[in-house]
Amino acid sequence: MERSTAALTAGLQAMAPILPSVVPFGITAGIAALDAGLGPEGAFGMAVVVFAGASQIAAAQLIGQDALAVVVVLTVWIINLRMAMYSASLAPHFAGLPKRWKWPLAYLLTDQAYAVSITHFTAAPEQGDRHWFYLGCALPLWVVWLLATGLGVWVGASVPASWQLNFTIPLIFMALLVSAVYDRPTVVAALTGGGVAVAAHGLPFHLGLIAGALCGVVAGAVAEVLRERPGAGRAR
């Protein structure tokens, strides 16, 4: 088997257990778009053009509440600011690739594709064909996202609101969070991020989210610096 195909398959295998959980997320995003009056075209439009679930749902809710266009756009950008951080983290692994690789790979970037691929890249730093592994992670998720959106549009209003399918969203984030927390500084980052986001929940434009994210990153970095200080082991 060619190395690139092997890497592609390995990526798909790594992503496979996560794919089913994307389905309720995509269904919710599709239904949210319908509820906002965007119709199936709008639902698919958002799914393809934005391709970022949390921001799609937030945008749909805002549109349904007659928010100003500029508020909706800025909210999506703010929620997706973390994509820039993922981009910086992945940049060394994609260095030297031509634009025809970089641009599609960038388009396919999601929380899950990032989490799965960065875990693999750091665990197996000598492996080549990373772009193929990442493609194996990221492309299936895009396909499942569109299928799930279609399902949401099709099933649409028939799903009773009492089922609270939108609860799957924080559940997914929580499950992903657990893999991202593996030592004391990351625990600090998560607790701070979650705590600040809860405290700042009332802020407009989802600023609570970005405040939480920034504070969490700073807190984690500080915790790591403190941990590495000589003598830090004594004073707990």
Added chain:
Amino acid sequence: MSMAEAWVVIALAGLGTFALRLSFIQLFDGGQVPRRISRALRFVPAAVLAALAAPAIVYGPEGFASDPTRLFAGLIAAGVAWWRRSVLLTLAVGMGALWLLKWLA
């Protein structure tokens, strides 16, 4: 807003999001991302995912802890997530707990 306005919103939202995704991947080509930045980046997933999950579980429709069933179901799911690290299991237990608690309430 009108559908035409909505399409403009979607297009701009998508373009900006793509620019964010592409940013460092295109800009840092072969050069080294500054060490401080790469060390800090390690904490992005934990901070962001927690910032996304926590408010959604803690806040009900009428404000802080106004929906205790979501809070309890979320805590139960968090326990399962920590124990098994399985997205599917977390979803199943979380939704199951939510429906069970709602039915009991």
